[in-house]
Amino acid sequence: MSDTTTDAGAPMQEGAKAREVRGYADVSGPTESKMVEQIGSQVARLKARLADVGAVVVIASGKGGVGKSAVTANLAVALVARGARVGAVDADLNGPSLGRMLGLLGSRLEDRPDGIVPARGPSGVLGISTELLIEEGAPLKWKGPDSDKFVWQGVTEAVTLREFMSDVVWGELDYLLIDIPPGTDKIGRFLDLVSEPDQVLLVTIPSEVASSVVSRSATQLKEAGVACMGVVGNMSGYAQPGGGDLLPLFTGPDISDVAESAGLELWAEIPFDPAFGTLTDQGAPPGSDGDSAAARAFAALAERVEQGPGGRESQR
Ligand SMILES: Nc1ncnc2c1ncn2[C@@H]1O[C@H](COP(=O)(O)OP(=O)(O)OP(=O)(O)O)[C@@H](O)[C@H]1O
């Protein structure tokens, strides 16, 4: 790993040029900080970059391991199959997996004066992830003072996420998908950066525990004023390898009941399909390709997103 760091303190690939925005360590003194100016210009840059994006689509849950990243990767591919230009941000800085799922591993990020050029996966999805900045198998380490880690690490993470959206040369995009890590606090942190995402997909599985977390997340998003939200019920049944009826996987509540009790529409039900999962983890998410129930579910979900706020079909 290179010793170079981004302004957020995250490692950058060798050969990449350090950016000129100052990081946490440089802004600690009141006289030299220019903190207000710095934040102002960062916010302006983020706004300018998102002006070229048709819709920011957030994929969140609150709960871990329910398939947020798999849904993000397959939805991205399904949208590209419909002719959309799609970028994806892996907002899971500490436990990234979206880069791998989009087949981005091994890509080099080019640092240009106008920003970092994102990696392009085999399906045409553009993406950025800390997975592209650290060596395979190495844990992510944030640089900074050992004391008060809990304070500066949160700031550093927020800055990195902001950079992932504003300092990356996305070009014109129809959709920028954001894969939010587990934890309802992470949803709140994202809303601090982008207060009005166009669409939010809340991913859950038919388990009591996951569903109660998702209801909490729905309330949090509603209180924050997010207008367009839908529930994605993942692992809604087991798709047997040879085909046939879906088998039940969980004994928890029906996903449609979960959506209804949260006052939300159910946008998709995606079965647990082992072959689909394997391809996704190998960096070749099928999206809507093929005639499996999972592929059909992603085709329908992509259509729903296209018709939603900011979507291409809502503008026709
Ligand atoms: N419908 C599905 N069919 C088969 N496998 C799936 C399905 N959904 C998710 N998986 C697999 O389950 C695993 C966990 O999914 P994923 O990493 O997307 O969850 P996550 O919610 O993003 O987790 P985290 O909270 O850690 O970010 C992955 O290996 C993924 O490919």
Ligand SMILES: [Mg+2]
């Ligand atoms: Mg994930």
